Amino acid sequence: MAIDDKSPAAIAEELGARLKQARLNADMTQVDVAEQAGVTRKAVLNAEKGKAQLEVLIAIMAALKLSRQLDNFLPAQEISPIQLAKLQGRKRQRASGQRASAKREPSAW
Secondary structure: OOHHHOOHHHHHHHHHHHHHHHHHHOOOOHHHHHHHHOOOHHHHHHHHOOOOOHHHHHHHHHHOOOOOHHHHHOOOOOOOHHHHHHHOOOOOOOOOOOOHHHOOOOOOO
16 A cells, blocks of 8 residues: 555554664664664654654664654755745745635636
């Protein structure tokens, strides 16, 4: 099943399972990871179940020496040339809240 077809909960569970396998591959116990990450063993257990706060997940990934994977997980986003032109060189701070489907259709001349 493709990742697009999975629910957020299913994706979180899959990431937790991958985190657990990375820990096992590193031959580390949950306590070892917890100590290196500066979190509790329960936090590691929850992360392996797919239920972790973002900071805890990052700390665990750092303890497992997986921090470089974060760039693959969520690459840095560049400002699009169109947005840059609309902003006249200023950096965008907020989203408008308008959805793509809510935008007006171009009027016929």
